[in-house]
Amino acid sequence: GAGxxxxxxxKVTEKGKDVELRCDPISGHTALYWYRQSLGQGLxxxxxxxxxSAPDKSGLPSDRFSAERTGGSVSTLTIQRTQQExxxxxxxxxxxxxxxxxxxxxxxxLTVV
Amino acid sequence: xQQGEEDPQALSIQEGENATMxxxxxxxxxxxxxxxxxxxxxxxxxxxxxxxxxxxxxxxxRVTLDTSKKSSSLLITASRAADTASYFCxxxxxxxxxxxxxxxxxxxxx
Numbered sequence: 001g002a003g004x005x006x007x008x009x010x011k012v013t014e015k016g017k018d019v020e021l022r023c024d025p026i027s028g029h030t031a032l033y034w035y036r037q038s039l040g041q042g043l044x045x046x047x048x049x050x051x052x053s054a055p056d057k058s059g060l061p062s063d064r065f066s067a068e069r070t071g072g073s074v075s076t077l078t079i080q081r082t083q084q085e086x087x088x089x090x091x092x093x094x095x096x097x098x099x100x101x102x103x104x105x106x107x108x109x110l111t112v113v
Numbered sequence: 114x115q116q117g118e119e120d121p122q123a124l125s126i127q128e129g130e131n132a133t134m135x136x137x138x139x140x141x142x143x144x145x146x147x148x149x150x151x152x153x154x155x156x157x158x159x160x161x162x163x164x165x166x167x168x169x170x171x172x173x174x175r176v177t178l179d180t181s182k183k184s185s186s187l188l189i190t191a192s193r194a195a196d197t198a199s200y201f202c203x204x205x206x207x208x209x210x211x212x213x214x215x216x217x218x219x220x221x222x223x
Contacts, residue, residue: 102146
């Protein structure tokens with residue numbers, strides 16, 4: 001696609017439910033990043049993929065968070081047993097390789113009620 | 114923390130004035146990038162400056178990098194109301210992922 005595509009754009013879920021957020025990177029981009037941004041705050045790094053492998057998972061805040069990437073393309077971020085503090089914008093970005101310019105999607109707004 | 118830190122946290126100027134934002138970081142970097150974010154949605158890439166570069170220009174934007182001081186600055190000249198946004202610097206961390214600072218919120222008043 002022309003840019004990084006994320007879905008859903010907005011998601012409201014009940015506390016305790018699981019959610020899946022999807023990211024479709026720019027075609028040909030091997031590196032994929034997930035960040036989280038709470039209202040009015042900076043970006044919090046979650047996880048980085050190079051191809052299908054995740055050399056850096058250090059930012060995942062708890063074991064309720066997991067992410068996978070298949071076929072070197074689409075990635076899914078899964079949050080299990082959501083909590084209210086999980087409410088944030090989840091931003092996905094991709095690049096042609098580590099250290100190169102990263103391009104962001106519009107994000108997925110998650111609200112846990 | 115290895116992240117970049119922007120300052121000021123917030124900046125308010127009149128249209129036509131110049132805006133300068135600074136970013137400091139703690140580790141040696143491969144490159145540093147500046148991004149703009151409108152209304153809490155996706156970030157737009159502005160400029161990438163590599164560690165062996167000292168200054169780059171793009172339209173009304175000028176970025177400088179001082180690796181000895183581990184700092185960078187973003188200058189927006191002749192600011193416009195449309196420049197109102199949050200600006201972030203991102204530093205390449207361990208050669209793999211980018212770490213973002215908390216950002217500078219710029220308000221350009223007409």
